[in-house]
Amino acid sequence: MDYKHLSERLHRAGEFVPEGAILADIGSDHAYLPAYLIMNNKISSAIAGEVVDGPYLSAKNLVAELNLVDKIDVRKGDGLAVVSPEDNVTAISICGMGGSLIRDILHRGLLGNHLTGKETLVLQPNIGEPTLRTWLVNNYYEIIKEDIIRENEKTYEIIVAKKRENLIPLSEKELLFGPHLLKQQGPIFTNKWQHELKQFENILTQLEKSTKNVSEKIEEIQTKINLVKEVLK
Ligand code: SAM
Numbered sequence: 001m002d003y004k005h006l007s008e009r010l011h012r013a014g015e016f017v018p019e020g021a022i023l024a025d026i027g028s029d030h031a032y033l034p035a036y037l038i039m040n041n042k043i044s045s046a047i048a049g050e051v052v053d054g055p056y057l058s059a060k061n062l063v064a065e066l067n068l069v070d071k072i073d074v075r076k077g078d079g080l081a082v083v084s085p086e087d088n089v090t091a092i093s094i095c096g097m098g099g100s101l102i103r104d105i106l107h108r109g110l111l112g113n114h115l116t117g118k119e120t121l122v123l124q125p126n127i128g129e130p131t132l133r134t135w136l137v138n139n140y141y142e143i144i145k146e147d148i149i150r151e152n153e154k155t156y157e158i159i160v161a162k163k164r165e166n167l168i169p170l171s172e173k174e175l176l177f178g179p180h181l182l183k184q185q186g187p188i189f190t191n192k193w194q195h196e197l198k199q200f201e202n203i204l205t206q207l208e209k210s211t212k213n214v215s216e217k218i219e220e221i222q223t224k225i226n227l228v229k230e231v232l233k
Contacts, residue, residue: 003035003062008151009124010036013095016122016145016160020044021091024083024119026105027051031059031072033093038071047089048074049082080109091120099128103135110139117163124158133175136161143170146180148188155192157181173227182231190232197228 001007006014010033017023017037023046025034034046048063050056059074075082083089092115094102102125109115121141125132136143141161148157157178170179181189204221207214 001032003030003032003039003066006032006036008149009156010095012147012149013093013122013124013158014042016120016147016158017043017091017093018120021120022046022087022089023091023093024049024080024087024089025093025095026079026082027094027097028059028074029055029096031062031074033095034072035062035066035068038068039066043091046072047083047087048072049079050074050076051078078108079105080114081112083109083114085113085116089116089119091122093122093124095122095124096126099125099130099132103128103132106135106139119163121161122158123161124156126154126156129157129159129178130175132159133170133178137167137170137175140164140167142167143179146178146184148178148181148184148186148192150188150191155188172223173231176224176227177231185231193228193232197225197232200225200228 014033014037019042021043023034023037023043025046026049028034028048028050031048034048037043038046048059050059056076063069063072063074094105102123123132133143140163142164143159143161145160146157148155174182200221204225207218207221
């Protein structure tokens with residue numbers, strides 16, 4: 001992958017960034033996503049945030065090499081701390097991390113007043129999607145779009161969210177599968193959940209053999225198994 005040839009995962013996430021956006025890409029690594037979007041005239045400017053020295057320097061170097069220093073501001077810092085309301089950011093992308101890490105970044109961003117609530121969030125968790133969806137809904141973010149892709153034998157989900165004043169809560173089923181993915185489904189979705197079902201059933205077998213008190217866990221996993229079976233029917 002490079003800034004000209006994004007992975008399918010990042011390319012698809014980039015498609016959800018609104019045209020003309022001022023983007024903050026958090027955990028930007030080499031800044032491939034903002035560089036690609038600027039070079040393709042999709043966004044007007046970007047902040048690339050990175051907390052680790054190595055990727056931060058890679059991002060700085062790429063932006064300098066491409067003469068994009070006036071378009072992409074590479075900032076070193078933890079999560080959304082690199083962004084302030086004066087930046088007028090209209091979209092935030094956080095891709096390629098676990099769902100709970102993305103949730104923690106958003107939560108700290110909210111507590112630290114780094115989010116204005118006007119941003120479109122483009123999130124691509126590698127795992128832990130229900131945890132992220134739960135945080136979004138609890139914090140009045142409506143999930144407006146979702147996508148699921150398969151690349152290098154891995155399945156990735158993309159969640160796009162926007163702050164709303166009045167929000168209808170999601171059901172347990174919608175939090176697990178994704179409200180839009182549940183409606184869209186398709187072969188990648190089906191394969192993912194067939195695989196997950198096997199995993200859940202293996203976990204259940206192990207739990208049933210346990211000598212400890214795991215009745216709550218059994219109930220939890222059984223609920224998931226029932227939901228997956230119902231959806232795959
Ligand atoms: N976003 C790119 C992508 O999707 O290909 C890079 C993903 S890479 C696996 C995750 C990046 O997030 C790493 O470069 C890591 O240093 C950075 N990161 C992790 N936690 C972070 C945080 N709290 N704030 C900023 N960057 C973070």
